[in-house]
Amino acid sequence: MELIHQGKVRDVYADGGDLVLVASDRVSVYDVVLPTPVPGKGALLTALSLWWFEQLADIVPNHVISAEDVPAEFAGRAVRVKRLEMVKVEAVVRGYLTGSGLAEYDKSGTVCGIALPEGLVDGSRLPAPIYTPTTKGNVGDHDLPMTYEETAELVGADLAARVRDLTLEVYRRGAEIALAKGIIIADTKLEFGIDADGTLRLADEVLTSDSSRFWDAAAWKPGQTQPSFDKQYVRDWAKSTGWTPDDAEAPELPQAVIDATLARYIEAYELLTGRRWQQ
Known part of the structure; x- marks a missing residue:
């Protein structure tokens, strides 16, 4: 797969005619990515989004192809999706x-x-x-x-x-x-x-x-x-x-x-x- 875009939280890979969307554990606030991840956050976001896509399917179609057909290293926090403009x-x-x-x-x-x-x-x-x-x-x-x-x-x-x-x-x-x-x-x-x-x-x-x-x-x-x-x-x-978001360096998150x-x-x-x- 080829990494084609890295967003604040998600990484997008090209895989044949599809895309693989991977939710990282990165955290952004005020559009700034903090240096400390929250382990497990990406998997939670992925699971909750998939649940909501099901609840909303009668209102609007979504981009999901599969949550299982993804590389093993991304299992649980990635979905295979359609290419969209x-x-x-x-x-x-x-x-x-x-x-x-x-x-x-x-x-x-x-x-x-x-x-x-x-x-x-x-x-x-x-x-x-x-x-x-x-x-x-x-x-x-x-x-x-x-x-x-x-x-x-x-x-x-x-x-x-x-x-x-x-x-x-x-x-x-x-x-x-x-x-x-x-x-x-x-x-x-x-x-x-x-x-x-x-x-x-x-x-x-x-x-x-x-x-x-x-x-x-x-x-x-x-x-x-x-x-x-x-x-x-x-x-x-x-x-x-x-x-503030204009500062050169964002703060590290304490464990608490x-x-x-x-x-x-x-x-x-x-x-x-x-x-x-x-x-």
Whole structure:
């Protein structure tokens, strides 16, 4: 196989007419890859994505060919997938206000050009989910907010509308399933691509602790930091060290942070799927 792309977390290999997508144990925060991996994270992300692809198959086709037909050294954290022409937009949807969306709202009352009601606070549930796409940055680059109109200019009006509508539909289905399991999906980002037959497919990962904010539904309370099952814990730790994404070197993760991060990912997987995690 030939390594043709290395992303922040995933490595992409060409293997004949297919691709093999390998989830590493790397962790990125604020679009910066940290020097310390979280062992087992790649396998968890792969297993949870595969579970979600099954739950969403009636909404949108995906890129998965096989989770078994992969090289032995990547077993458990790799999938064989179709080659796609990736849509050059990170499809982001928010059902709750937090993170960069909250920062923008506090300044302008809008998120990606979408006006929101007054008086919202960190953790507020939005009146309806909103589509807030970003650019797709390379490793080391920051993803930047875009308006929907800018995505239409970039990829064409028809494709932009299809990606937006599917993103919102995937989020609504995922949020409904997760809430029944005690997890709020506050927001998530998706990726789409077009196969050789012109079919738009869901790709990469879907509704994982890396790509989503998972909150404890029982503990949710607007106006406070929400207990979570995602990498917000790592973001908060990194920020607490005084590090910023513009610093030359990212901090090493202490073992306690590695263990706590993995525990959160495992808990999310087990709550959502109803399966016990065994690696």
